[in-house]
Amino acid sequence: MTYKQNNVIIFKDNSEKEIEKFAGIGSYSTSNINGIGGVYKHTYKDFTVREITKEGEILRIKDISTKPHFSRELKDVFTEFDLVKINKEPFNAFNLIASALNVPVSHVTYSGLKDRCSISVQKVTVKGNQVDKLNNLKLKDIFIKNVSPSRKYIKLGSNKGNQFTVIIRNIDKDIDVKKQVLKIFEILSNDGFLNYYGLQRFGTFRPNSHIVAKHILLNEYEKVFNELVLNTYSSESIKSQFLRNKLKHDGDMDWAYDNFPTGLNYERMMIHHLIDHENDFKGSVQKIPGYLVKLLFSSFQSYFFNKMLTLRIKNGISPFEPVDGDVIVILDDDKGNLTSIKYIFGGKYDKFLKEAIQLNRAYIVIPLVGYNTRMDEYPLMNRFFEEILIEEKIESPIFQSELFRQYEFKGAHRAITIKLSDATILEVRNDDIFQDKQQVKIEFSLPRGSYATxxxxxxxx
Structure with a gap:
């Protein structure tokens, strides 16, 4: 149960399940099978992410190789490297690297964002000849490997997927872990699981990115400040709650700027602006960096996706079988990506569409609503979309916002289920942290954009 008390969002027991519901995540694809319980990410060492390149190569944490030098004759324009980061927020890592190289952070490009609480490795490029500097770069919890010149830069979403190695701890001794995990793995591999956007998209401890985005799109600048800086969540740290509450009650911006930690960087930027320009909330919102605005808008789209998927399940509609009004999108022959070719189920092509889905050549999709999205082209989801608009007390023109156009949120679609690959149990043993408990170490792969959580x-x- 989640409720609001004195402008504080309170999640029952601060359970992840309750926090997920706040972000629209409300159903399971294996609801008839008991889970094993436990905790994950107890330490960053329990969660490893290895990027899978578009060629299918799984990057390795410890790989080091010698590459040729930068060559203008070969028209090298970028420098490519493997970034290994340990328990480091991704944008923090990119900013530190850019600063050390004395280049704008916009010159650092990557395929995706990896979890903060993890050990991760991914391909990154930076503009220009940075081979020597990168080979000699020393930053805390950041390691640069396999530096090489490149003619191309890495684009967002250009990787094939990610491989995850995860330890789940604090599992009761009386649970047959191997049996339960294998049973669920079989279903997730053969049928798939609900392709929700995970909490990382919204904020793991302050899952409010979509709310901030809504206020930005409605030009409600003071509400943006209140939600981003002042409003508190029971799931965030006690220190963070104290700082936000104190500012909310006494309004001392100078004190807040001096005492908010650097980790609350965006809050401090907005506060600093209001110190110099009292009550200029619009100006304070304009201090939010463009890359963060894009993430906020993405979370707004993601919230609607999650809610539409949850409403589908709550209304008794299978996520694995198409029904009249569903939209089916065909995959391309080359990389297996979603194409723009879509059909509405409930017509003369139904037999072929079902076969394509069974052969993994097509997916049932839900729209990521943007300024070019026509919801009447998604008959089934349009009904749920209208329900969410009423619940959120907003109207559909919010997706036609000039800001959505400025940041090129045209709209897209996303598969409602995705299948697990190469899932295996590496080890079941006594927990080495929680007494009288057991732990399981698992490994699996997912296509890009899908969440291990x-x-x-x-x-x-």
């Missing part, structure tokens, strides 16, 4: 919630419940 959505696999873990199916396993743990």
């Amino acid at each position: 959505m696999v873990l919630r199916e396993l743990m419940k």
